[in-house]
Amino acid sequence: MKIVIGSMNKAKIQAVKEVFPEAVIVTEDADSGVSAQPFSDEETRQGAINRALSCLDTQDATFGIGLEGGVMFIGNQLYLCNWGALAFSDQLYTASGARIALPHEITEQLIQGRELGDVMDEFAKRKQVRQQEGAVGIFTSERISRRSMFRHVMELLRGQWEFTKEKKESKYRTRR
Ligand SMILES: O=P(O)(O)OP(=O)(O)OP(=O)(O)OC[C@H]1O[C@@H](n2cnc3c(O)ncnc32)[C@H](O)[C@@H]1O
Ligand SMILES: [Mg+2]
Secondary structure (H helix, E strand, C coil), rough: CCECCCCCCCHHHHHHHHCCCCCCEEEECCCEEECCCCCCCHHHHHHHHHHHHHHHCCCCCCCCEEEEEEEEEEECCCCEEEEEEEEEEEEEEECCCCEECCHHHHHHHHHHCCCHHHHHHHCCCCCCCCHHHHHHHHCCCCCCCHHHHHHHHHHHHHHHHHHHHHHHHHCCCCCC
16 A cells, blocks of 8 residues: 655644554655645645645555645634545545634734745744644644644545445445
8 A cells, every 4th residue: 555645744744644554655745736825625625635636646656645734714713724635546535624713913914925834933933833733733732733633634534435445335225
């Protein structure tokens, strides 16, 4: 089993390794095909799908995986949102991760066109927050880190693939 992940981000790679410990993992700096800072669920999900599909096309991958972070408004409140996609053969599985409300001061900077990764480094007075606990880690007192959030997304993706693979649907069908 060979997995190609469309990212060099450590938090994302670690999450995939935890859910597919038996797999050979290869990373690729895949193009998300969307803006560096996605601003809706649609755009964030599309970024994850684009990354997964482009990885499946390369390096004899069994699975192509795309994980994407973004933000989205509900009314006036901006939320962190996260999406994952797993491409396998001609099948595509998608799942979203946790979302939390972002503080007003962060929202203002994103509206001005800055990337959340850079804003978070400045906020935390550190470098590469995006590769570590992430915004979700900082704003949840590290109860949920970016890695554990993406791990949950990966469990949702692997579980959906297994559901199809093991033909479990038939178990739930009523016999006539
Ligand atoms: O190398 P890639 O895989 O692109 O990893 P990334 O850290 O840039 O992550 P994304 O492209 O998925 O996220 C889009 C933007 O939002 C930022 N971002 C998203 N979630 C974040 C989080 O939890 N903490 C810090 N930055 C985050 C990220 O740094 C980018 O600026
Ligand atoms: Mg990025």
